[in-house]
Amino acid sequence: MAVINLNVNGKKQAVDVDPQTPMLWVLREHLNLVGTKYGCGIAACGACTIHLEGMAVRSCQLPVSSAENKAITTIEGLSENGDHPVQKAWLEHDVPQCGYCQSGQIMTAVALLHDNPNPTDAEIESAMHGNICRCGTYLRIRAAVKTAAKSQSL
Numbered sequence: 001m002a003v004i005n006l007n008v009n010g011k012k013q014a015v016d017v018d019p020q021t022p023m024l025w026v027l028r029e030h031l032n033l034v035g036t037k038y039g040c041g042i043a044a045c046g047a048c049t050i051h052l053e054g055m056a057v058r059s060c061q062l063p064v065s066s067a068e069n070k071a072i073t074t075i076e077g078l079s080e081n082g083d084h085p086v087q088k089a090w091l092e093h094d095v096p097q098c099g100y101c102q103s104g105q106i107m108t109a110v111a112l113l114h115d116n117p118n119p120t121d122a123e124i125e126s127a128m129h130g131n132i133c134r135c136g137t138y139l140r141i142r143a144a145v146k147t148a149a150k151s152q153s154l
Helices: 023-030 085-092 102-115 121-128 138-152
Strands: 002-008 011-017 049-052 055-058 071-073
Touching (some): 002 023, 011 023, 049 102, 085 138, 102 121, 102 138, 121 138
Parallel strands (some): 002 071
Antiparallel strands (some): 002 011, 049 055, 049 071
């Protein structure tokens, strides 16, 4: 066990855990931030996506020690009231069905739009590839990303 200093959603926190503990479990079990979901445990589905220093990463395979003193953003830290342009676009296009993958999908879309504020359909599909939606809302996801891109440029 070791004390690991974290900066999660702008708040400094310390956790006493094995340094190899996946960030996903630190978020969920030690910090009670349960919006980040466990999907597959092998970084293949995207349900556990968070931002580390602004980049979308899969938290199920990220050792907590690799995130020490770095800016971590979870779905809870994206906006206080669920009013981030991507979250609003998600609702406008009725993207969520079962909702399980949505926090990972949203976090990936936010990172995409940060890096590429006006992506093409192909760029959206490429960036979102690997984020699995078992309900198959991929067309609505793409439409929501495009709507969010437009609203961010206003």
